[in-house]
Amino acid sequence: MIKPRTTPGVMELLPRDQIAFQRMLDVIRRNYERFGFLPVETPVFELSEVLLTKTGGETERQVYFVQSTGALEQGGQPELALRFDLTVPLARYVAEHEHDLAFPFRRYQIQRVYRGERAQRGRFREFYQCDIDVIGKDALSVRHDAEMPAVIHAVFSELEVGPFTIQLNNRKLLRGFFEGVGIADGERQALVLREIDKIDKRGAEAVRATLVGADFGLADDVVDRIMAFVQVRSTSHADALAQLEALGAGSEVLEQGRSELREVLELLKGYGVPEKNYALNFSIARGLDYYTGTVYETTLDEHPQIGSVCSGGRYENLASHYTKSKLPGVGISIGATRLFWQLREAGIVSTAESSVQALVGLMDDARLPDSLDIARRLRAAGINAEVQLEVKKLAKQFQYADRAGIRFVLLYGEDEAARNVVKVKDMASQDQYELGREELASVLKVELEQLRAMGKR
């Protein structure tokens, strides 16, 4: 006998949690499609040679290699590896199919990715990423940078996770500012930002001590200016514009970043994103080196400890390893597995009602054909229905529906048959009522639509 178990670091859910998770993925997908993004799926494995282009980062990502039985026996380096994100597969896809795609190419991709993380609570070796990207050929208008927050707003409003803020920054603005205080080297900028990131943990004074210390050797007034800069958070649309203004004149690259942020802010209004849902945050840089313009993070106002739930940005060139074409793009990613896990930990999402909306009970074998007929009518009306195929005690049937989270139990016994009605028990309200067999499906359909509209399902 083998103990049934999975490897640590995967999220496997019981059905009611899976239903809740599936609804989250459905909301994300629906909103991605609403904004005109097209679906792409790529294989779970890529050729190792194609996946590992040695731009760094791969080793930290602990790639999983794949070998068939035959290849394993022969030895040698594995030919295949599991994707560790959706960006490299996108680059490969766009380069491979370049001549069959229309640009700007707008794709969404909702698939799992793999990282050989050490086993640790809240760390996943397999997790969903839900990405959108717009890829231009040669050039891509900064207007697309404003689309991303519009999509984020649509997704997170519908996910009902409470108030959230889309934090905006621009790498050019950041670069221009740092150059202005004499830190021209990109890596040095990144190191300073990493120190600044520790303010919450270490305190401002400790961080200041490090920056003026031997490692960085920055002047006091430079540290002052950096600290003031990275603490900028806008409080409204007008304030965001004012904060940009308040930076004063800067280098060409700073001016470029400022003008891009202004344009993005202006378009956000056009997209109908409420000003309470976005803010400038000059501390945001995003880890990846490859962002070059607008960058995004999204935080839940009431759950800051969760960190960013949706991040991304603008990059200069998607697929330089695979094609000579210049392919600038902008994109965002939602790590749905981690998000779901954290929302559940924080008590923001709970176990869903069942995807089964009605259970047709059975009290008498002779009534089975009636049960099947009733279920058929419900299904034809678009209601998900399960039929109790074996006679059980009534109390057991109710208990089953209750535990499974099924909203309605329908009964059709001798008494109901005589009057051609179906008894309906609403498991949530405990109401019982009767409906004519012919009208049953349409009435329950309206009932379920009303519950959905009221956000009760």
Place this chain on the structure above:
Amino acid sequence: MIKPRTTPGVMELLPRDQIAFQRMLDVIRRNYERFGFLPVETPVFELSEVLLTKTGGETERQVYFVQSTGALEQGGQPELALRFDLTVPLARYVAEHEHDLAFPFRRYQIQRVYRGERAQRGRFREFYQCDIDVIGKDALSVRHDAEMPAVIHAVFSELEVGPFTIQLNNRKLLRGFFEGVGIADGERQALVLREIDKIDKRGAEAVRATLVGADFGLADDVVDRIMAFVQVRSTSHADALAQLEALGAGSEVLEQGRSELREVLELLKGYGVPEKNYALNFSIARGLDYYTGTVYETTLDEHPQIGSVCSGGRYENLASHYTKSKLPGVGISIGATRLFWQLREAGIVSTAESSVQALVGLMDDARLPDSLDIARRLRAAGINAEVQLEVKKLAKQFQYADRAGIRFVLLYGEDEAARNVVKVKDMASQDQYELGREELASVLKVELEQLRAMGKR
């Protein structure tokens, strides 16, 4: 520069084909949910020790093993392997979560599986399986065996793949019949059936020669009876019952199989499955040894060369490697990747219209806020809309929509603004008309619903 490419044996699609494929998966999922099946997803990899229980078949399936960078460097046997079907993960899942599940447990699972097949046209190393199973604890009524064809009927009717037939048989009936002609050994029965399977290729006489020859040594009249038996195909519901009757008295196990088939046939009527969509076929055994009762195959009447598009059956015990509990079940599987590939080869599915339903064009930068507002209204009404964010020649915008398969192009220039109307071009009919800006979304919504109802989308 690395050549962008994937490993052979995977199906990667361009967006319009991906949309068509996604619609197929959506139809399957929707119908699985209609019948009250609950979603389950399992990790792509299982612990090798758990996955490879040495019941045979694994080596032929050419398992893919998985190792992280660190494990690879250390050497040793891989701890993880990719699932090669959804049945073993289901067995592990049910055994692991046994005490948290309600039985009969009804689950659907739509995920990809992996087999190290040799590269060959139409053979896939990565493909979707779409499975449903009902698992009982200790026992499971044969009534559930009738649910499977009801679901198959619902799925394939909605997939619009032309007329199809669900072929039914029962392993007990088969076993009873073979025992009746003196072939009691299960493996020998399987070998005879495999020969019979070659009738189409080799001809009846060649097969007969083999069966009466040295390898099998069967008597002439036994071969006659076998050949007559396996050629039984019912032509109607009444004929199916008559064919069962015509078998005459048999052993206990034959009688059991006959009575199960009778009950399944009777219930199919209750489920509302038209009799043209099912038939007895006594030649069906299914490769896997583990089926013990009802077995199913589904064929497209006009495309027999495709073979079975949905198969499955009843099994005695799902998870004997993982638990002492007896878990009988019944299930079916659709190999969606292969099905889609074959339907496309046969010209039955074609490239879909885009998931984007409307393109809001742009003729003048000053009108961009109006474009965004129009798109926002469309999206609020549930219409998938893309906005042209940069001014292009009108002809180019129409050409883009045409190639992308976007149904409606909306224009709002100076002239339209003056009258507060939006110009609509239907790319399919080439009709052009104007709608008030306020009514636009609701009118297009109705239009799209009508197109859907007419099966045009």
